Amino acid sequence: MKFTRLVFPGIAMIASSYGLARFSYGLLLPDINESLAMTEFASGVVSALFYLSYCFMIVISTVLTTRDGPRVMILAAGALAVVGMAIMSAAPSVWLLALGVxxxxxxxxxxxxxxxxxxxxxxxxxxxxxxxxxINSGTSIGIVLTGLGAILLTPHWRLTYLIYTVIALIVLYWSYRTIPKSEPDVYFDKGQLSLRGADTPGPLVVSSLVMGISSAAFWTFSRSFIETAGTYTNVQSSGFWIMIGLFGMVGGISGGFIEKAGLQRAFMTGGLSLSAASIILAVFPEIIWSSYLAAALFGASYIFLTGVILVWGIRVFYSNASLGIAIPFLLLAVGQVAGSPLAGGLIAFAGYKTAFLLFGLIGIAGSLVPTKERPQQYSETP
Known part of the structure; x- marks a missing residue:
C-alpha cells in the first residue's frame, strides 16, 4: 500500500481524536469553567474521564483489532469523536459535559x-x-487547529466544539474511503493485555506510567496557569496553545532519532525536555516569551516522547503491533487519570507553581528509567 494513502488520513484521524476531541479541553477550560461554574478540582475530575474512557476503550480495541482487523476500530474511533464532541457542544451541565468527554x-x-x-x-x-x-504527530495538527479556533471563536466554546464535530465527520468519511476493506492473509497473536512473553516489559511499564502522570498538569491546567499569573490577552493565551501544536510537529522525527541515537538516548531526551517545560512554566509563568518557550518545548517533547514509547512498545511486544501500542499508551493514560485530579487538588492546596514544579520533578525521575533494546531487522515486505 502506498505510504501516503495510509499515513495522511491517519494523521487526520489522530488530529481529530487526540487534538480536537481530547486535548482541546485544556484550552477551552477557562470558558467552560465560567459557563458551567466548575471548580479546578471538578475540572481535573472531568479531564480524568478522558483518560479513564481511553483506558477502557484501548483494551477493547486491542482485542477486537486482532479479531476484526484495523478498519472497524478506526471507523468506530472516528464515530465516537463525532458523537462525543456533539454532546459536549450542547451540554447544559457538568454531567452531560462529562458524558461527552x-x-x-x-x-x-x-x-x-x-x-x-x-x-x-x-x-x-x-x-x-x-x-x-x-501518524502519532497528527495530535499536533489538531492542537494547532484548536488554538486557531480559540482565537477566532472565543468565548464561544460550544460553537467551537460544533465546528470540530463537522471536521471529525469529514475525517471519518475520508478514512471510510481509504482504509482497505479486505484484510491480507496475515494474522496476529490474540490481543490479550498480558505482559507474558514480552521482551523485558518492566521498564516500559514504569516509564509510560510516570510520564503520563508528569504530563497531566500541563495538558489540563497550563492555560489556566498563565492566565492567572500574567496579563495575557486571549490571542496571547491561545498562541501559547498553538505553540504546543506547532512544535509538536517536530516530534515526528522521533522514529529517525531512535534509529540514529538509540532508544535509551531518545527516551531520556524526550523525558527531560518534557520535565523542563513544566519547570520553566512554574518559574516564569508571567513572562510571555518564557511561557511560549515552555509550550514549544512541551509540544515537541510530548509528541517526540509518545513516538519513542510507541516504537519501544512495538519492539517489546514484537509479535503483536496493536498490543505493543496498547500497553504503553494504556499506562500513559492511567498516569494521566491519576495525574489530572492530583494536579487539580494540589493547585487548590498549594498553588500552580508548586504543582508544576512537582510534576516536572516526577518527569525527571521517569526519564532515568533504563530501556532494553531488541536488535531490529528489516525486509522489503511487512
Missing part, C-alpha cells in the same frame, strides 16, 4: 492500536517506524 476520550483509545496493526499489515517494514511516528 467519555465518548470523546473513548475515540482516542479505539484509534491507537488499529493504526499500529494497519501499518504492520500494509507498510513496508523499513518504513513502519516512520509511519507510526508521523
Amino acid at each position: 467519555l465518548f470523546a476520550g473513548g475515540s482516542t483509545g479505539l484509534v491507537s492500536p488499529p493504526y499500529g496493526a494497519a501499518i504492520s499489515l500494509w507498510i513496508r517494514r523499513k518504513d513502519q517506524g516512520r509511519a507510526n511516528t508521523w
Whole structure:
C-alpha cells in the first residue's frame, strides 16, 4: 500500500481524536469553567474521564483489532469523536459535559492500536517506524487547529466544539474511503493485555506510567496557569496553545532519532525536555516569551516522547503491533487519570507553581528509567 494513502488520513484521524476531541479541553477550560461554574478540582475530575474512557476503550480495541482487523476500530474511533464532541457542544451541565468527554476520550483509545496493526499489515517494514511516528504527530495538527479556533471563536466554546464535530465527520468519511476493506492473509497473536512473553516489559511499564502522570498538569491546567499569573490577552493565551501544536510537529522525527541515537538516548531526551517545560512554566509563568518557550518545548517533547514509547512498545511486544501500542499508551493514560485530579487538588492546596514544579520533578525521575533494546531487522515486505 502506498505510504501516503495510509499515513495522511491517519494523521487526520489522530488530529481529530487526540487534538480536537481530547486535548482541546485544556484550552477551552477557562470558558467552560465560567459557563458551567466548575471548580479546578471538578475540572481535573472531568479531564480524568478522558483518560479513564481511553483506558477502557484501548483494551477493547486491542482485542477486537486482532479479531476484526484495523478498519472497524478506526471507523468506530472516528464515530465516537463525532458523537462525543456533539454532546459536549450542547451540554447544559457538568454531567452531560462529562458524558461527552467519555465518548470523546473513548475515540482516542479505539484509534491507537488499529493504526499500529494497519501499518504492520500494509507498510513496508523499513518504513513502519516512520509511519507510526508521523501518524502519532497528527495530535499536533489538531492542537494547532484548536488554538486557531480559540482565537477566532472565543468565548464561544460550544460553537467551537460544533465546528470540530463537522471536521471529525469529514475525517471519518475520508478514512471510510481509504482504509482497505479486505484484510491480507496475515494474522496476529490474540490481543490479550498480558505482559507474558514480552521482551523485558518492566521498564516500559514504569516509564509510560510516570510520564503520563508528569504530563497531566500541563495538558489540563497550563492555560489556566498563565492566565492567572500574567496579563495575557486571549490571542496571547491561545498562541501559547498553538505553540504546543506547532512544535509538536517536530516530534515526528522521533522514529529517525531512535534509529540514529538509540532508544535509551531518545527516551531520556524526550523525558527531560518534557520535565523542563513544566519547570520553566512554574518559574516564569508571567513572562510571555518564557511561557511560549515552555509550550514549544512541551509540544515537541510530548509528541517526540509518545513516538519513542510507541516504537519501544512495538519492539517489546514484537509479535503483536496493536498490543505493543496498547500497553504503553494504556499506562500513559492511567498516569494521566491519576495525574489530572492530583494536579487539580494540589493547585487548590498549594498553588500552580508548586504543582508544576512537582510534576516536572516526577518527569525527571521517569526519564532515568533504563530501556532494553531488541536488535531490529528489516525486509522489503511487512
